[in-house]
Amino acid sequence: MTAPVLEKPTAPGRPAEPPAPRAETPAAGPAVTPARRRFLQGAWAVSLLAALVLGFVGYLFTLSHVQERHFQSAAFKTFRDQLARAVAPTGAAADGDPVALIDIPAIGLHQAVVVEGTTGRDLMRGPGHRRDTALPGQGGVAVVFGRGATFGAPFAELPKLRVGDKIEATTGQGTFTYTVNVYGDGDHPITDPARDRLVLVTGDSDWIPGSTVMVGARLEGDPEQNPGGRPRTVPYDKALAADKGALATLQLWSLGLLGAVLGALLLARYWRTSAAYLSLAPVVGALLWAVYENAAALLPNLY
Incomplete structure (x- = not known):
């Protein structure tokens, strides 16, 4: 015989409480299969790689300009002080040291500090003087490289120079004026019988350059003495070279x-x-x- 179920007594005049609802167990979500897990991991990896690449592009075209301007500001103060004390270098100098100021009004370049050396790291600081050539204003050919797209892009407008435009350079030996007279590129180097001249070099594209653009200018007036004794170039000094080191x-x-x-x-x-x-x-x-x-x-x- 089954025992009767006793109900909880209630107070007189008070209705009985309904039974408490039974707790439901939440349904488990769909299991993540190994294939889906690999897909999610691959998607995260691709997203991270894309973020790093976009960050690098942003660095090249924005932050690198800030970096170059910061160095130019500090180098200008250093070189101006050297000029005032008559100790600015006129011969061989250490990599990255300021050796000249260059002004090219026709392309809006004013008081740009030229550093010694033309490796990729040197040109992150501004225009670079090729170490085996004369300094601007000295007897012989002076060669200056400059970037065309990143790190301030000082020579971005170089192809716009026209015959007759003036270039002014200041070194420890004085201020000198050059007049643009000839052009060249990687396949057709500049040929000019003038002994005392300046050659400016940059890339031929604001994307990844495949060749060079060259602008030649002749020195007006007499040159200063060239002390010589300059070091040889290294492979990373050449135009379009990458600093594999x-x-x-x-x-x-x-x-x-x-x-x-x-x-x-x-x-x-x-x-x-x-x-x-x-x-x-x-x-x-x-x-x-x-x-x-x-x-x-x-x-x-x-x-």
Whole structure:
């Protein structure tokens, strides 16, 4: 015989409480298959790679200009002080040191600091003097390279120069004026019988240059003495050369960046996520800048 079910007594005049609803177990979501997991991992990897590439493009066409202007400002103060104390270099100089100022009013270039050397790293600082040639104003041929698209693009408008335009250069030996008189390119180098002249060189494209644009100008008046004794060029000094020595440095900075990102992810597991990311963001940003700078050195030096 089944025992009767006893109901909970209720207070007089109070209706009985309805039975509590039974809790429902939430339905489990669809399982992530191995194929879907691989797809998601691949999508994240592609998105990260795209972000890095877009960041590099942004660095080349925006931040690199800021970097070049910062160096130009500091180098101008240094060179102006050297000129005032009559100690500006007139012979061989160290890589990256300021050696001249150049003005080309026809293309809007004013008081640009010319540094010694024409490697990709030298030209990140501004126009570069090819180390085996005379300085502007000295007897002989002076050659100056300049980028056409990145790092301030000082020679971007160089092809717009016309015969008769003036170029003014200032060095430790004085101020000198040149007059544009001839043009050339990678397939047709400049030929000019004049002994004392200036040759300006840049890339032939604001994308990835495949050849060069050259503008020749003759010195007006008598040249200053050329002390000679200049060093030989290195392979990275040539037009459109890439600084392959930056590859090893790029790898080291990339490893440092990867370590910082992994460190941020690990720190976020034991600390507040926002605090972990904010604390390591400056480190990651500095490492990313170093990675981009070394990657830029692998591009043609006139780019």
